[in-house]
Amino acid sequence: HIKSMMSIATASLKVDLAARFDALTATGVQLPQGDVAALASEVLEEGRTLDEGQTAAAGAIAGTDRLVTVTGPAGTGKTTMLRVAREALERQGRRMVVVAATKKAASVAGREVGTTASSLHGLLHDHGFRWSTDATGRDVWVRLQPGQVDPSRRGADGAPAIYAGPRTILQAGDRVVVDEAGMVDLQAANALAQLALETGVGIAMVGDHLQAMPVGHSGAMAMMKRRSTTVVELTAVHRFVDQEYAQLSLRLREPASRDEAIATAKELDARGHVAVVEHGQAARERMVDAYFEWAGKGQDVALVTSTNEEAQQINEAIQARRVQLGQVSDRLVTVGQNEQRILVGDVVQTRRNDAGAGVENRALWKVADIADDGVRLVATGDSGDVRDVTAEYMARHVHLAYASTVHGVQGETTAAAVVGPGVNAAGLYVGMTRGRIHNEAIVLGRGRDAAVDELAATMMRGAQEVTLDDATAAAAVELGRAARRPVPSDGPVARWDDRRRRPLGAIVDLDRYVAAAAARVVPLRDRLDQLTDLTARGERTLAGVEGRLAAIDARNHAAAASGRALTDRATAEGSRDKVRERLTQLEQERAELLEQYRRDTRIVDAAPAEASARTTQPPAVRGQEDQARLARTRGAAAQQSLQRGPSLGR
Structure with missing residues (x-):
């Protein structure tokens, strides 16, 4: 029920944000690339230039589009580009106001770009936005007007302070740049969009939605990207000394399939970027x-x-x-x-x-x-x-x-x-x-092959809720799961053998398959919790044994200096080795059970969508899918029989 409410809340937030972004959408003009390149030669250190993507991004931010999105993987020189964009805006008499999801990120961006910066929440707080709780118990932004009591601040006499209005005055034409924008949550993005509508400023979101997610509802940057009149994708990676690794990092960022993830993991291993431990x-x-x-x-x-x-x-x-x-x-x-x-x-x-x-x-x-x-x-x-x-x-x-x-x-x-x-x-x-x-x-992992498989599995991301339809679909799936009935899908249904969109499409007896996985989940989780406790206890025991060994060593050092008899370490060493061996066994068991637990929970999570896909198909299509599944199953069984060879009864 909690997950259902979260998905519904996300859908509601995205309705509001989509409306505000749509109201901001207006095509403008970009600063010509020649002007950007000439400016870069003045602003940047000698010998440094902007690549084609950075030039386009700086021109877009210094232009007049109200909504600009600049995305790019790590190391593509986003802050270098922003230095040029800031100078271009200043020469037009416009300001760049840099904010970020955290005060630390803002300080880093401000220092590198050469301007003052604040957290996004700091900017919103300055303009009267405060967290509050609505009638349903949700945390929401409310807006103070100058002269109203500010419950978040106290005066010198201890009484609630009066909100006097913003200290940073935003003017039409200014550009608010949101750095590390992938970490911005939907509530903050809604408040910023409202502020932009009121003041006439433009917004530029700069970041990577595939890096760390926000603490809160995600999807703001991806939503703005879909509605921005100018979108620039930076692709040239400048950070790494090894340019071959730079290209490999792009494959690590978002592998298109499980096979590509495995190939990337193998190359990382071959190039010395993987350490395997037990x-x-x-x-x-x-x-x-x-x-x-x-x-x-x-x-x-x-x-x-x-x-x-x-x-x-x-x-x-x-x-x-x-x-x-x-x-x-x-x-x-x-x-x-x-x-x-x-x-x-x-x-x-x-x-x-x-x-x-x-x-x-x-x-x-x-x-x-x-x-x-x-x-x-x-x-x-x-x-x-x-x-x-x-x-x-x-x-x-x-x-x-x-x-x-x-x-x-x-x-x-x-x-x-x-x-x-x-x-x-x-x-x-x-x-x-x-x-x-x-x-x-x-x-x-137990060997490099197992480690490569584990690394590839980690690379594979879950589906992101980018659009309003995504959030609505997520809410429908969660409500359907809570009600224990399939939720119809409005869009076309993928083929039964499309593993990416219908991972359980090839299963013949779906109910039995899912029930078996669901029956394993609870005991697996219980055992994993038990293993966690046992491991923590074992690590505390190991620390104690190692402390005893250190004390013995200290006593022996003093004894050797005075000629006294030394204390035998053998018993404590034996205890230490046994505890280490037990911890190794616990870690191995936990790794195996965790993989099974992940498989079973993925099966349970995918079941409502697959059940919905099957029940919403026309009867003729359902029949064709059933026949295809059966044929596939029979073919697999026949192949296994051939591989085993004739039985003794033949």
Whole structure:
């Protein structure tokens, strides 16, 4: 029921957004390419130029179309293009207002483009938009007018403040550029479209809808792309040192079929971009080793994990090794989120915007000093910004950040990147396109063939809800599933053997096939939950055993210096080896069951659409499909019989 309500809410949001985008649609003119090229030669560093796609994009943004969409994979030079577009707008007496889904992304874009920038929510908040809850319990934007009470702010006397109106005045002809636009949710896009209608500004969405998704309803960028009067697709990848990898990254981004995904995975493996490990602990150790490998070369590396918990385990392991190596000292200690120990020299991430301290959510810093009343942070990038935050802010909103999830590295460029197991398709693509020099995916598997299959499966994305029809169809499917009856499809039905659109089309006895899969799902999920608990318990036990070994080593070191007898390590080592072996077994079982669970849930999820396709077909077509399925099944059985050879009874 919750998923049904979400799909219906998405459809409703898209109705509103489509209407607003349609009202903004008006064909304008673009800045001529010759003018853009001449301007680029003035703005960019000597020897740098814009390629054909970048030139077209800059000309569109500096033109007069109200809706412009610029899409492109990672590393296509979108921010370089924006620098030229900004200069072109300024020479026309127009402003470029840069916003992004997060304050961190906005700051990065503003610094690279050479202008001030803010989060999209910051711009909307400045213009009176506030989150509220409607009668159904949904979070929605409401609009304050100047002079109204602002419930989100308090005055000096503690009373609710009065909204005085926007500080940033938007004028007709200005261009609002939404960077990393694939992360913009439908609610924010609706509010921005309303603001554009009121002020006369144009919108340019710049980003990649196939990278990290927004926190909230997705599809805003794809919807605008369909309605923009100018759409530019950037295709030339400039980020990577290895241009062959640049082309390979495009195939990784969106493989057209399972076969293409397998071919891409094989090439990634052959070119040294895949590390195969047998269990999660080995994956974490590989990521820790990668940090020290690249840090030893004086290069930065992005370590991308599937969960925050996984990231923190790697973070703490890196910190512990840095202490052992003398790279950081535990003489001065402060406390971060979840009682995490943070030392001078650690890499950390701030997780809450704080205008007073000048720090942003997901910004990366190095701890420069720890005092009783606070901590000094220095930006890890080229800016060299220095910020002082309180000990309370550290404890609530700062954690170690040697590794992070995909949302933490979105928009970053590093020398290398290593992506851990368990990420989704967007996480894999984002992670594997951060490194200029090298990118690597760690895959769990029993051998390289199994790892290639797993990597290919990760690349395959689910269908995106791009149009209003997509959202309506998703709502219909979810309502049909909740009601346990098929929902008719309005469009033409795909052939029964179209595996992409009808993955269960070739199944003869659909009800029995789906029932068998559904019967396996619950016990599989229960066992997976049990394995997760057992693994967590085992890892805690392993940490304890390794702690005992470290204590024995410390005692032996002191004993050797004083000539006392040494403590035997054999028992503790045996315990450690047994726990490691058990963890390996648990990880292997979990990998096998997880693959079966994914297959069975895909079957259950695809069943309503397939049932609907069959029931809405004309009787003659249904009969033809049934005969084709039976013929296929008989042919497969006959082929298997020939391969087995004659039985003893013949």
